[in-house]
Amino acid sequence: MTKTRALSSLAHLDGARTYWQTLMSVVCYLVVLLTAVSIHGEKCVLHKHLTDVEQWETQVSFVGRMKASFVRFHGEFMNETTYGPLGEDEIQRECVASYADNKYIYKWQEKSATLYRCYQLMPISRNVVVMKVSDSMSDFKTASNLCSSDEVALKYVDWPLISTKQFPEGRWNDCGIEGGFDFYVRLNGMEYCQQPDNSMRPRLEVGCSKEPEMNFDFRNNFNCRGFLDMTLQQKLTCLGSWQRGPYKFSVVTDDAALWPKLWLLRFPSNIPATASFEMLVLPDIMMDMSTAPVSVEMSYVHTLVMKRTNFATVCEDEATAITCGHLCSDEFESDGVPLDDIHCQRSCNKCPHDQGLCLFPLETNGEWLEYDDTGTRRVALTTSMMYVDGLPPTKCLNLTGTLKNKQPLVSFYKNGCKPDYRCVYLHARGPNVVQYAVSEVLQWPYKNHLTSADICEAEHFTFPSSPYSIPDPRILIRTVGKQPVDCKIRGTFRFSGKRYKSVNKAGCSGVIKSCDFKDVFQIEYGKNCNEISQSYQCIASFDDGPSRILITEGEDRLGRLNQCWVMHRFKDDIHTTVYQVPLSSCHVPHLSVDRRQENGDYVMIYNVSAAELELQDERSCGDHIQMTTRFIAKTKTQATSQKQMELITQHIPPQTPTTEKPYNISDVLVLKASSGAGHTKASISCLIILLMKMIMMMINRV
Template sequence: ALITLVTSCDFPKALLIKNDEDPWYTHVRANGSRGVEYYIRHNVIEILYPGSNKTPVRWKCSTSFHEKHLLKREDHLINSYYVCAKFLVRSRSIVQVMWSREVKVFDLSLCEDKNLILDPWPLVRYTTLYTDYKPCPFSGGYDMKVEDSRLGENGCNRMLRPMRMEAECLGGEGVSFDFISSNCLPDIKMYVKQKTMCVTHWRDQVNFYVILRRNEDDDLWCMVMPVRRHARTTAYLFADLSCRTDAGKTLNDLKYFTLHLHTRVYRSLCEDEYDKCSELECNSFLKHECQKSCKVCDPDSPPPSCEYPENIDGTWFLKTPPDRVTNIEITRSNLSIENVGNFLCVMFPDSPKSKTSNIYTAISLYDNGCRPRYTCVKIRRFGQSVIRYTLSQSHAWPSLASDIGEMVCNEDRFHADPLPIDDMYRSYEGAGKPIVAHHPRPEPINCNVTSIHTISATLPEGYVCLGSLYHHCEDATKLRMEFGSCGNLIPASTDYRCLADFEGHYWERILLVQNVNDETDAICFVFSKIYPTEAYVFTASQCDQKSFSFARGGIRKPLLKLEFRKEPEPCKSI
């Protein structure tokens, strides 16, 4: 039974657009056309059909309940039709709508689940698209054969060297396509080698539905990928932005691609790209594709392993906004970062001298079909309980470069990913990610806060709270931040233990601390000699050389902005 009627009937805030904003678009086609526009304001939806003779429709919300909305038609032609709609907000830029049929009388049963049908064409909000990102829901590498819904089989499907698709082999890589040559490129808005990022995704019992965006612009596709995958899998890539399960049936009006995927596992750096290599006569052209069969490399002589610093063995964690904890395990020769990857320390002839530079060449090997990755890892110690790691942009196998160590550790490869991923996985040049020891347990240090600070703290929402920051007279390794004026907005009092004190950018000091009562609550205070009455508080992962300048420039949002005055007393007794 349908109960709990609500008379006020506004649509979810996530859907509303202002008078001067672009609408939501749907029926987005591969040719760039956007066939339908949705203007959602307060309790009214106007649906327009630009470039078509179809009459615009205006729906007004009559009743809302259980996140469903009974709408009444209110345009100049018809005003006695009713329909039920349910909005599925997939992200800030992607929304799906479930519709009932239209009837001429007010009928609440329209909103029963059995009467709602999902529209496969998602609504797209382009104004927020470039800030929308969600890690892809599957990972793996595949040899790929492509079939165009209109043009049929791709001629390159019969080539020895396969086209490739790889997904999220390392965190942040997204889904990449390699069509081998321009002759093989299907009728799709992609480069021969194309990277895409996942905007958002959802799933049902059978499939993942993933909205992909080209890194360079706002071209979108919907990929339908089975949740349960085998060595051979079929996926669909819709160039007309429709997310549906009935591909392969009578969809003559839709532009989409059938991807026949085959998992091929690369267990070492010495492999062939395809099975037929062993039957072919080697030449200079084939050497690149058939390294193992052409004896370019020796599968029995992998690069020797190396060791990360002995005193960092253990388990660590990375705290990232808004409140996410990433677990990290370091053994002698392996760095394992949850949801990013494993980095096995190896030595190439030209690898940096890691003992003196603390720079390490690493490889990542997979059993899910991803090709191996080469990565450079920098490690820096900030005391007993905090280290910082920095990952380069990785290089994918194969590589015939004799200078692979120098190539992957070139300073040019140390930079963040494209927006909006930014420095979620890989840091800005000169920066890195501080991680805190889980085991062995952290050892506190002297906080070196030599006076009581009376503070005015600005929260991200703009509220200002008055309080103080000081170290315990009885224990110089403990710091307390307390507020008496902000109620539930911020804890009245929090005790931290100081774990690391290191230099930020010029004239900047970073003090990294851990909540005494919640060990995963790791933050830092960033001070500057140039702005001696200002400081910023960040989540631990954001505590680097960029913190202060990015906070002042509005690029990085701090947890708190502090303005303070130093008092004559050095500490307080607790």
């Protein structure tokens, strides 16, 4: 017995030894693989931002771009073409290896010799790329060791790569600076518009009213510009910003259609709260990446002496005291430019008749969800304050005049931005739902003796929708404490019909029922519909002009919890049409479109008899009224596959710009996941997982 156990133990040990030998083989393989990766690099896969742009521009100079240089990335090649007085010069370099932190080795031929260089290509945004390079060398291994090391410093290239391409989703790049600043210009020892008695200092505003642009306002005074090649009211778009040492840099453009102008701005990375600071404006997009100050000897480098200016109320003087002393009597001219007393509202007693804070209707107080084309955002209303995700807090402003369901709002900022006005439309539609719209932004000072009607004019609700302004009423749904309400429809209604472009020639039939409970109705589909029957509970039912709107709860087949139903009677039709629409489109103005268009925004259309739809007689619930009306369901596409024939209830959203956080040079590690290194590391991860499984197997065997 003892001998048998001993033999068994030896056999067990032999098996374990075999597993450990296998384990060591795998470990050796991993070590060799990792060594190969670190020494020889990986297949070149460039960051997506580099290849999204067909052609990058560099060596951008204020001298009319007499020397133009362009860089193109295609596949594993980088082509640099320079056009100058002596003609065209082109160099093609081939990427032969890639490393972490967006580093690549490129090789090229020069005078029959093969040269190598390590490039670090750092996308600051989709429109700006900063480069660092090594010296050229003839040995690949030396270049590889240099490129794979984190300790060897590469040299910055003076000229970044620039693209003014506009992407479909828009360009919302960080400018590196935010707020409002008064400034004057210093150039070659001359100072412009800096006198203390000057009526209005030029002003820079960035990101105010949540607009991404940068706006220079020279107060209609040409003398204040120095030799800056800008308009008096210059709006600029930020292409990208980054930090180097104590400074930040930002590339901006005027987005001109034919030949967009470009400027480089340099300013302190830490903007003082109250003290003055200097911003350099260079028409050459040539970065001196050292921390030494850029020479102000150059005649085209403008120094803007800036200071943040805050406005705590809407009753302030924007002009200087000396100017306001003259201005309150009549119009006043400064440097030949007429000024209105709107900039001296306090001194001239032209402030709005502010009577403190107004009160929102009590039934609108609480926490709500706003539904738009991209999802939801939170809205909170207190007695006098409104808080919306992505917007500054706003106060309900009690001005002269009252308007039904509309309240003027004001926002104040601590970063130097001027106060701004909005108008909010709030209409409670029962205990659970509020219709809600927000006007365009009006910047202070807007008008002397401002009233509620000035802010809430109808024309301020007639502009395209944006994340910050909502011209058409949207639905707010209470987040907690919802109560069921009467749907205000009673009866049993049969429907039949078919979808547009449907392969089901027989059509679809079913029943709409609202009998068992006043706050619930059902849609029961026939077997020929390939649809799922569903019950919906009403949380709001109200009339809006010639239409009735129902807001319901009940998860549909796409997982959407809330739905909107609009019942509308057209003048030229004997039927009442019932639309099931996304909550973001739940308002009557959308119904002015031809409902029979195949590419319309509405998903389901029920055409039923107006008389029977509005029937309140409960006896109809037992009669099962037969109807000869139509049921039409639209799809977003004209494809005929079963998946695409589902009731797609998402409204096609407009292209909404999205904010993209720019990359700091110190943060470029986040970009390496898109390079070729990511694929190899994923494979290594799989091998490590396999290794762990083998270890567990051996432990279990032992």
